[in-house]
Amino acid sequence: xxxxxxxxxxxxxxxxxxxxxxxxxxxxxxxxxxxxxxxxxxxxxxxxxxxxxxxxxxxxxxxxxxxxxxxxxxxxxxxxxxxxxxxxxxxxxxxxxxxxxxxxxxxxxxxxxxxxxxxxxxxxxxxxxxxxxxxxxxxxxxxxxxxxxxxxxxxxxxxxxxxxxxxxxxxxxxxxxxxxxxxxxxxxxxxxxxxxxxxxxxxxxxxxxxxxxxxxxxxxxxxxxxxxxxxxxxxxxxxxxxxxxxxxxxxxxxxx
Numbered sequence: 001x002x003x004x005x006x007x008x009x010x011x012x013x014x015x016x017x018x019x020x021x022x023x024x025x026x027x028x029x030x031x032x033x034x035x036x037x038x039x040x041x042x043x044x045x046x047x048x049x050x051x052x053x054x055x056x057x058x059x060x061x062x063x064x065x066x067x068x069x070x071x072x073x074x075x076x077x078x079x080x081x082x083x084x085x086x087x088x089x090x091x092x093x094x095x096x097x098x099x100x101x102x103x104x105x106x107x108x109x110x111x112x113x114x115x116x117x118x119x120x121x122x123x124x125x126x127x128x129x130x131x132x133x134x135x136x137x138x139x140x141x142x143x144x145x146x147x148x149x150x151x152x153x154x155x156x157x158x159x160x161x162x163x164x165x166x167x168x169x170x171x172x173x174x175x176x177x178x179x180x181x182x183x184x185x186x187x188x189x190x191x192x193x194x195x196x197x198x199x200x201x202x203x204x205x206x207x208x209x210x211x212x213x214x215x216x217x218x219x220x221x222x223x224x225x226x227x228x229x230x231x232x233x234x235x236x237x238x239x240x241x242x243x244x245x246x247x248x249x250x251x252x253x254x255x256x
Contacts (some may be wrong), residue, residue, distance in 0.1 A: 011080035014091065015073045022072070022115065025057055026065050040113035041099060043106030043169075052099030055170070056115040068115040071149050075122035078141050082126075090185070094121040094177055101173025112167045116155075120174030121181075123152040128182035 029036055036058050041051025059065040080087040098117040106112055123145050130138035146152065154160040155171040 007081070007084060011077050011084065014080060014088070015076035018076060019069055019073050022057060022059070022065060022069065026059055026062065037111065037113050040111040041103055041106065041170075042111050043103050043108055045108075048103060048111075051112065052096065052103055055099055055102070055113055056095060056118045058113040059115075060113060064114060068119055071119045071123070072115055074148065075119060075126065075145065078126055078145075079122060082129075082138055082141070090125070090181065091122075093181060094118055094125070094174075097121070097180075098170075098174040098177045101176050102167070102170040105173055106167070106169040110167075112170050114167065114170065116167065117170035117174035117177075119149070120152055120155065120171045121177040122174075123149060124175045124178030125182045126178075127152075128179055129185070132182060132186050 025036070036054070037060065039050065039054050040058055041055040042048025059068070076091065079090060083090055095118055098121040102112055102117050126138065126145050127142035129135075130140075130142040152171075152175070155166075156168060156175050158168045161168050
């Protein structure tokens, strides 16, 4: 139980830190009156390459930020729960490649901001990874993601956007990133999912797996070995006695 509690607490650190960073940047923009949106991602331009790193950190307003906050927190938390051994690496890969994908497929002359691409990368990774691995807890988590953030399905299609200003290209880039890494990390994820569980010793007798049966089994084996040794010993003694009698008989006959 202590280990589970520790894993749960550790899984909260990065999600809380990331969300805190997003809100700190937006609050700073509001207080200073300076907008950093111009430093977003501009597709297929050298100047826009910096946006690969800045795009997820910038939002047009608090409503835009709020819509990405809950999704970012839940998906990051799931990442550190199910993939704690290499969750940070996955997070950085999603962050980088979702931006690169948006930079490649985005419309020229536009600037893209927001963490939606990163959110889509994590969401599609969770959904597809649970299906590929046939892992029930992760599949259930993927269904929860779809239920809470159903837009990850329709958000990659331009015809289903509520506003022309919504970056469906960023969504698509994130979905492609999540799909690719769900396939790429299939083996590693399975290996981690099948790690041997922590074995806890029990002081009391267990009806499901009573250790006294194990002990009794070994006792029976030991007792059988001892009986066998005694039988061999008895046979040797009988044989020896028979040889002595034969020898005495021979001597007796010889004397006669």
